[in-house]
């Protein structure tokens with residue numbers, strides 16, 4: 001678990017805090033995304049977690065331990081770090097790059113070789129084909145994969161990712177997003193992921209933090225961001241999304257709960273509360289009906305959604 005308590009950062013010779021006093025908690029195994037305007041403090045916040053920057057005020061705890069009381073090298077080895085420019089050493093092979101932290105930790109050769117192959121497989125690269133290549137012999141997407149493998153090599157609990165897919169084309173980006181999601185499900189790492197891409201943030205994050213001028217505007221689930229935006233900035237930030245996109249991120253149960261939709265006689269199969277609204281729309285398209293019943297586990301009716309509810313969503317503050 002990561003606890004950030006009243007943490008702020010003021011750089012020397014500047015007039016304002018890059019990050020104003022900020023508190024939040026990230027649970028172990030959570031995937032957090034951070035979105036925000038350029039220069040809003042996202043990278044600064046993240047770099048305070050692995051002490052690339054020291055906070056001006058406040059304390060960061062990892063599993064209850066004050067990070068200032070930890071040896072900085074030990075701390076950084078426990079936290080994988082992936083950046084946009086992958087940061088691979090050009091004159092080293094893929095295997096040598098991935099093994100960097102394991103070498104520092106003085107693992108034996110056989111264990112390192114095994115771990116290099118394991119992490120290459122985790123990022124969908126065939127070890128036999130890739131371990132002896134150099135970074136310039138890789139595509140941009142493959143370089144990012146190796147960057148992720150390197151961050152995972154010493155099996156850290158936490159992964160910090162700063163716009164890791166920012167320089168990758170849209171098709172490869174979507175694949176990498178699926179892969180990091182898969183890796184997180186397999187390994188249960190705690191991931192903090194900075195991005196400029198709203199879709200990427202909403203797709204990957206269990207929760208998303210929206211940042212502006214060094215201040216968290218809202219740190220919430222996709223449902224809460226769309227249905228209960230904390231302020232106009234959040235609503236406007238998410239407004240660029242079309243309705244079909246919202247239907248992917250808002251869950252049926254949340255809309256029922258938020259609006260307490262009126263009861264109607266159901267005429268088609270129910271939809272589970274944790275399904276996205278896109279599934280509700282599919283149900284309306286498959287069979288003519290006035291409403292769809294939303295059920296919670298185990299099959300308890302929690303409400304009804306009508307086409308009018310979906311239309312009303314278009315007029316909600318952030319839609």
Ligand SMILES: Nc1ncnc2c1ncn2[C@@H]1O[C@H](COP(=O)(O)OP(=O)(O)OP(=O)(O)O)[C@@H](O)[C@H]1O
Pocket residue numbers: 011012014018036037038039040041042043044045
């Ligand atoms: N080393 C530094 N010295 C002085 N000011 C800095 C330093 N690093 C960052 N800043 C300032 O702190 C603010 C926050 O920067 P930061 O890089 O955290 O923003 P960001 O949200 O990650 O931006 P972007 O999305 O453009 O990468 C900016 O105003 C930036 O100019």
